[in-house]
Amino acid sequence: MVEGMERHRVLVVGYDDAELLDIACVTTTLDAVRVIDPGLGYDLTLATPGGRAITCSSGLVLNAQAALERVRGPIGTLVVSGGLGHQDASRDERLVGHVRRLARESERVASLCTGASVLAAAGLLDGRRATTHWHFAQRLAEEYEKVTVDPRPIWVQDGNVYTAAGVTSALDLSLSFIEADFGGDVARWVSRAMVTYLHRPGNQAQMSVFTAAPAADHLVRKVTDHVAERLDGDLSTVALARLARVSPRHLTRLFRAELRQTPGRYVRSARLAAAAQLLSASDLPVSRVAARCGFASAEALRQAFAREYGIAPSQYRSVSSTTA
Incomplete structure (x- = not known):
């Protein structure tokens, strides 16, 4: 496996009304590494203001292992969780100040979902590209004009700062950390242990045009229905x-x-979303996928896919296929 690898220190920052699934996706996924070899893996700590237990958005109470104010570096990865309490957290000057301090002592800094607002409040996203949950993206962009908010990807890396769209995308980001720290074989083992696909590339879209809410205008809805049926x-x-x-x-x-x-633009997005679905759920040749989705050729699909997602259709299939 991996020899001579030191355990990696991970600090997760929580607060009242944090999303439990954000925290659990990261901690459970990273903790799975030690099952392979107890000498590998991560030392995980949940830190909260004052070291107090926090009440998550679901109402469940989560105990902390450390007081945020008392934590000192060095830290391998600093992770700020998201949740409905993100606005109060981003306005808490002491919490934001400690996140800013700890970021200087961390190799890697990450936020999950709306936790991006805490990083933004700390100035850690200034001049960077970042993402958050699509529902909150516009608000983040309006409140922090120095941040380039992209609501499309499930996670974004800009230097040593990572932002994830939240909820299950935290699992994808965690798998990418495992791959970077311990290699692809370990990441693949963990993905199988988690009963999930190998991690999705960060630039995969958060939301397909086919899962978005239908248009209210009857003419637009008529057209979008037609597009879906006749790609x-x-x-x-x-x-x-x-x-x-x-x-x-x-x-x-x-x-x-x-x-x-x-x-x-809507038609291109619909065709690409359908192509992505066929690539992951079928073994059709790329040329057949292209024809079914309205692309003139496999090359036309490849160019459109690379332009939109920064990844080739064949590579997308290799990391997201459900047919294996």
């Missing part, structure tokens, strides 16, 4: 406008108002 058909803006019996310009206005994107 391999003519989905040009002109053709879709003809279907809706409006001008292309008016259809574009409706899409911008309802979905904040043009019809063309």
Whole structure:
């Protein structure tokens, strides 16, 4: 396995109304490494203000192992959890100050879900690209103008700072840490032990167009339903406008108002989402996947996939396939 590897110190910062699943995804996933070899793995500590027990968003009470104020470095990975209490936490000057202090003593700094607001309040995301849960992304961007907020990926790395979209994306981020620290074989073993797929690449989208809420406008909904049913058909803006019996310009206005994107952009996203689903859930050749989803060729799909997700379809399939 991995020889001569020291245990890696991980400090998880919690607070009242933190999301228990955020904390558990990281701690349980990282702790699984020691099952392979007790000499490997992570020393995990939950630190809270004053070392007090915290009441999580679910109402469950979680005991802490350390008082945040008393923790000293060096730290391998500093993780700030998310949760409904993130706004109070980001306004707590003492908590934010200690996070800022500990970040200087940490090799790696991460936030989960809305925990990004705590890192932002500490100035740790200034000038960086970051993500958070899609529902809170706009608020984070408005409150912290120095942060480039990208609501699309499930996690983002910018230097030694990592931000995850939250909830189960914390598991993906944790697996990426394991791979970086102990290698791909260990990460794959842990993913199997966790009964999950090998970690999704960070640039995988948080939310597919097919799981988003349906448009309220009946014309837009008619068009999006048509797109979902006929991905391999003519989905040009002109053709879709003809279907809706409006001008292309008016259809574009409706899409911008309802979905904040043009019809063309929506179609590309729908085709890519469908392609990603087929790549992970079937063994169809990439050329067949491309044809079914309305791409002119496998190369056209490859270029669109790389442009949108920064990864080739074949690589995406290798890390997300459910057919193995």
